[in-house]
Amino acid sequence: MAIDPKTKTLVQTLGVVVTMGALAWASVPFYNWFCRVTGFGGTTQVALADQGREILDRTIKVKFDASKERNMPWEFKPMQTEMEVRLGEEGLAFFEAYNPTDHPVAGQAAYNVAPYQAGGYFNKIECFCFTEQVLQPGERVQMPVSFFVDPEILEDGDAKFYKHITLSYTFYEIDLPEDVQAALDIDSGASGLPGGAENENGAPASVN
Known part of the structure; x- marks a missing residue:
């Protein structure tokens, strides 16, 4: 039996959404790369700090959102x-960002812009989302993002009417970098038996 074209399109669309959701869960860096290449999900652009770009009098409101x-x-x-x-x-x-735990935690931020059509005109110069972040126990950090909205947005038949853009980040936990994990393993080994053992007086126990 032939599949109705509308039904086929719906199934394909759902397939893309499910697949990208799985990729986002499995590999945040790969997901970010895919979105930058394809423009999926309103992904922003990356730009240099000094490009001699034009600055217009027209303004736009940028809203910020965070989740994890x-x-x-x-x-x-x-x-x-x-x-x-x-x-x-x-x-x-x-x-x-704040790490309330008693151990280091590494994270990677996924990002997008809404409305989606504005993603191609939202340029990030520097961003904490470009690299993984590691917070030590109890560490609190303030992470910057510098950006600009490309004046070419005014040449877009739809995007030129936008009054505001929302920049959203979602942090995912990832594996600790090898050097951080290695340091933890060394500390853990030092506190274990036999080298890290103590005698009843609290002094390090000797090893025969």
């Missing part, structure tokens, strides 16, 4: 909810 994967123990939030910038003007925003 269910199993990510960090606290994560934007330090400002919104700001208004001129098209082409560099803006600077900060997000705060």
